[in-house]
Amino acid sequence: MVLNGNGFTLRTWKITDAETLQKNGNDTDVSDFLLDRFPSPYTLEKAVAFINSKINEAPAINFPIIIDEEVAGVIGLEMRVDVYRKTSLLGYWLSGRYRGRGIMPEAVKLITGYAFDKLDIICIQACVLSKNSPSMRVLEKAGYEKQGVLKQSVIKNNQVWDEHIYAIYK
Secondary structure: OEEEOOOOEEEOOOHHHHHHHHHHHOOHHHHOOOOOOOOOOOOHHHHHHHHHHHOOOOOOOEEEEEEOOEEEEEEEEEOOOHHHOOEEEEEEEEOHHHOOOOHHHHHHHHHHHHHHHHOOOOEEEEEEEOOOHHHHHHHHHOOOEEEEEEEEEEEEOOEEEEEEEEEEEO
């Protein structure tokens, strides 16, 4: 599975991606704006374990963002159950070395189109921590609309933050 963007590729995982995944994921500018389940520090062992959990996914819903033969970031969907079974959650990150080039809005558009084409979903949601305004701009550029703000609903780095909810519909 390969989705081609302008200067980057989304593709399925390879175990050989571990080293550059670890290198680019081991950055507090990345982990400070993600859920706490994202490891920090991001060790090579954590990178290998993550890839092993995704490598045989069918259908593929999690992709490395490949730039110049390395994992510059990750984008993926989290499928949900029960009343949310047709609404997935979108998550992503990109190494600071590659930000500001329009890569992430295009990657979001690519995975959104893929998801609505290939998966049985009607909606994709994305949750953004209040101090991550660049991610909010990414979603807006990709056609997502802000649905609301959950005030003082998350704790990140021992601080209480708001969570902004974005969505796009099939």
